[in-house]
Amino acid sequence: MIDALVAPLQFEFGVRALLAAALVGLVCAVVGSYMVLRGLSFMGDAISHAAFPGVVMAYLFGGSLYLGGAIAAVATALGIGWISRRARLRSDAIIGVLFAGMFGLGVAIYSAIPNYVGDLFGFLFGDVLGIGLGDLIGLAILGGMVILVIWALWKEFLFATFDPLGAGASGLNVNRLDYLFLGLIALTIVVSIQAVGIILVVAMLTTPAATAQLLTARFGRLMAIAIAIGIGSGIAGIYVSFWLNLASGASIVLIQTAIFFLALALGPRRGLLRRHPARAGAEGT
């Protein structure tokens, strides 16, 4: 048993993978806590797919995959925000249009690369066991920036998420906070692509926070639980991946999904097996 736990630590790539997975779990949980409450889960999915053409372009021209992905993701995130403020369309329609359009662009560019036999699987589903030291440092810096911004503005984000009108009327610049948050989602996704890939990153953002929402009715605790799930599942996923020789991103996401269903079944708040039915509303009008 001890051997099984220590085994990945004997390899440098194993240690890097564990650090990267824990870091991605942390950053995704923090951003995801707000994202889920803002109803932006679908937005997260869209932005991650939108990063694809940027990653492919960066590969094509030999640039940094992170930079390419970040530019495409942030541009799309801000584009969705900008268009939904102007066009008379529901934002989910705009998200659908840009999401598919950007992903299609990525596929088109990818298919145009002559004789390309590169690892499409890695882009789409992540390969945290292959992460290099430089990538890990870049990931730590970007992730740290995201955490720092949230730490500085957690009250403001909370107020603007809960009651945008009240927050705006009392002097918070809600528009700017909205754009900033979209930017943070985009950065978080770029940070996570190496670990879990474009397709699965939305689970890293959504599942820990959604699970925490089943377990608590207080925002501070919600974020703490999401962080615990994010980091824990990241580390556990690497071990499962190492032991069973499964894809790392899929392992992490499946563990999170399992925890979600466990919370759904046993959770105190709305769990299917809760002991006391929650009082639905009135305690004397």
Added chain:
Amino acid sequence: MIEPHAADARAAADPTAEPIPADPGSPDPHDHPHPAEHAHPAGRELPAYGTGHELRHAAHHAAVVLSEVTAGYDERAALTDITVAVATGTLLAVFGPNGGGKSTFLKVIAGLLKPWSGHVHVLGAEPGREARRVAYVPQAEQVDWEFPVSVWDVVVMGRYPRLGMFRRPGAADRRAVADALELVGMADHAQTQIGRLSGGQRRRAFLARALAADPDLYLLDEPVTGVDPTTQEDLMRILEAETRRGKTVIATTHDLAAAAEHFEDVLALNRTVIAHGRSDLVLDRDVLSRTYGGHLLVLGGEPLLVDDAHHHDQPPGREQHFHDGTHR
């Protein structure tokens, strides 16, 4: 006889009443025996508000001044040519039908919606400039009651704007929150998740948030709609006390009973200003039928009461409707 303007109405009814400096350009009611018949009576009667010195002068004395304001969403105007001055220390009910522009009126004052045209002065500045002296409470329907926050969490949000980035709420903030909760009678529910509250408790919690912000101007969207009479009484008593401290309260309501009973001043709004003045003088059948387009609701012989939509949790008994199209 309709008294369209607060200053004249007060002077006529109560000789001891202090003149309201915020109401320059008050029209002589005798010039306009039926001012409500005009589409934009206030706009024409207060030409001095348009620009320049007079506007700044008026803005200095009034908490809120709107001058020839037109505002709306997309291409649909919700308010047309609104000219209103609200004196500091006023307890004003804004009433009118759904879609009559009540919420839009508040949003323009709060700086949440930029008017298409006209001038707005709030606490002597552009809307939004004095935002920290303004507390806005949204309609209950616009709040996500499943949101994972307790009553305390919500009330302390009233303190956030003055804290700024990085800073966490301190002892003074916690005291302000505790005082506000005490005042609205919610101290025992501080740790309750907001979704578990009754309708009345929800309104109390949000009023506590506004109180904790210690604003000079309260903008309350339907604060007493659909709540029990006790809560209504309690909240109105608190708001009256705030106006006595020199705070200004502007509250929308489509509960005309509440407007007539609890508010000294009323503003009848249906796309444009129908009437503005003391509630006992303004609220007559003609104004009401103009405000609500002839869809009236009478409660057992009491002064005429109107509703256009039955949003109450507890609909009043003894309702009888009559559709009075003759006023149109």
